[in-house]
Amino acid sequence: MKQPAAGFTNFELTREFFHLPPGLTYLDGNSLGPLPRKLPASINRVLAEQWGELLIGAWEQAEWMVQPFRTGDRIGDLIGAPPGTVVVGDTLSVKVYQALGAALAMNPGRRIVLTDSGNFPSDLYMAEALLKTVGEGHQLKVVPPTEVCAQLNEDVAVLMLTEVDYRTGRRHEMTTLNKIARECGVITIWDLAHSVGAIEVDVSGSNADFAVGCTYKYLNGGPGAPAFIYVSKAIIDSVESPLTGWLGHSAPFKFSPSYDPGPGIARMRIGTPPVVGLFALDVALDVWELATIGDVAQRAAELTQSFIAGVERTCPEIELASPRDPASRGSHVSFRHPEGYAIMRTLIANRVIGDFREPDIMRFGFAPLYNGDGCVSTAIQELRKAIDLKPWESECFKVRAAVT
């Protein structure tokens, strides 16, 4: 992608790329990014001009069949993945399963999959299910995030982590962990759900083996947008996918009765690409022609620092749950309060949109592509007001909370 020179991202331009309802302070792009303004018209063209006019011919004529690679390469630009190492499709949970199955096959003599309690639950569920299917005494070892490094050794088959914790924003040191993992012969899988489009990641430079991620958060691909998977160039022609769908075949349209994996990243495809969702994502990625990930990450650090400072100054009764050093976290920050749920409901009612994660975490995502200083000050001010209201004492709130 063509991009501005580093340091020259114009955030007023990127802000204009998105539609945001007037008066809304949207700090939940870490869950679902906002709608790119031009997206409906672009999707209309895919529907009317491609599907409508070309019908089945569009797979070739509109190049639908290769779009998962093209969009994959654009995502690759944001995470340090060279062309031909990323492909788009499926949900993140399915991609986690696929990466883990392929990784286990690379370390057949080892039985332990190491992960941490900060991993996203779905990653843990999928891993548990896969290990149960594999049998053979495989074990998912879940340790606290701080103990991951100490637990890396020659018994571990795969290290599977989410780089940025979905609750606290705590960020793992990917480069260090990959280095130690490699020394121990451990295959690495990184879930970049809360990293891609938010912070600088270099999967290739840091020697990650696999990476996966979703695209509806900081990539603004839309609700349920397809996920992606990265496989390192060094192993891409030898990995064995545990989910061998026909589009991962070397010649899908030969309809051979036996499976032969496609070249490189093609083998990580599974079924028919989700064309409409894929093009929606591709349109959303156009914003990266106006911005560099370095500028975005730096600006996010400024916004989150400013938010933390402001909240701690004005709301001393709530506790920071995120690392204080911006280099040690992603693009969202979290605060704890025993009544966090009630406070967040009140904030949302007052048009400051963050979200709540059990048991007591209030999350605020800052996406500099569309969030600026105004969002920081409004959020601080409304947070103070929401706490002062003591919404958890209101009878009305108690009744509503009991039924939801």
Next chain:
Amino acid sequence: MKQPAAGFTNFELTREFFHLPPGLTYLDGNSLGPLPRKLPASINRVLAEQWGELLIGAWEQAEWMVQPFRTGDRIGDLIGAPPGTVVVGDTLSVKVYQALGAALAMNPGRRIVLTDSGNFPSDLYMAEALLKTVGEGHQLKVVPPTEVCAQLNEDVAVLMLTEVDYRTGRRHEMTTLNKIARECGVITIWDLAHSVGAIEVDVSGSNADFAVGCTYKYLNGGPGAPAFIYVSKAIIDSVESPLTGWLGHSAPFKFSPSYDPGPGIARMRIGTPPVVGLFALDVALDVWELATIGDVAQRAAELTQSFIAGVERTCPEIELASPRDPASRGSHVSFRHPEGYAIMRTLIANRVIGDFREPDIMRFGFAPLYNGDGCVSTAIQELRKAIDLKPWESECFKVRAAVT
């Protein structure tokens, strides 16, 4: 869904539901159904009014979260599945894997998965991969379609078939096979890719255990539209999915570290629903408010019979590859010719769209929702012309075929 009384489907009305380019004879709805006219405007509303205005709140306020069940119930109406037994999501290959993993867990003492050589290759690939992951001596036994019945016995764990053969249209006797399977304690999985929306299917009445299908063929859901899975009510609360994504959890937003399957069909969800593709499919299903599946199936039998008779009369040099009895086939018919590829390319160039399947099969799908008698006569006439042209002798064709 509200539907017309049996025998009262107005095919002029259903034809109007779709956009088809003028002058095109589209006989490939068995690969990709055409665009419903109202779909772009409907999707625009989902994008602009729901995603654009409600953002993250749309998961509840626009009821995105329950849409996979609602759309699933509408598909259920077409295959004899009661409400609450079908859910939409993922690709068909992933759903095949999920059904097979769950089915194997129900028959832990048995090692054989019985299928046939008429099954879609991706189903075979996914099954092979799953059995390899399971290990323990599991075996995929692939027999000719005619031998399936004879091979059903107490050694078989799972019978996994595609009801309608993607090449020839040959249809399995689902009711008979399910009855014998049940007597032998065999769990059944039916791939309805070429059945749903084309012929009458009764998964519940015929006692199928699992069914899966795609929605971009006769359901016209659009390119890469999400797949569906059906699980029989009798087993739905005890099946164990091998792909335990967070949305299959009983309480996804509690973010519990351990998996607890959701109630009923909810446990067959995996990741975040593909909202845009899901709504596109839902709009496409509105055509079933104008038509009954019984009327569509009967009309398809008439059209395919008329096509077979016409082709055999005017093109005696090509050989019918489909069963002659309409009750024994789906909604497409196939003919063999050693130069089938060249003939089909010529037909397509002359705006009669069928498709070709290796090694020598020309497929013609008839979808009465938008195909009528005129399509039958045009296709017969153009087929005769295409054969007479002997396109396989043209130098130009040989050169082009060599490079594609």
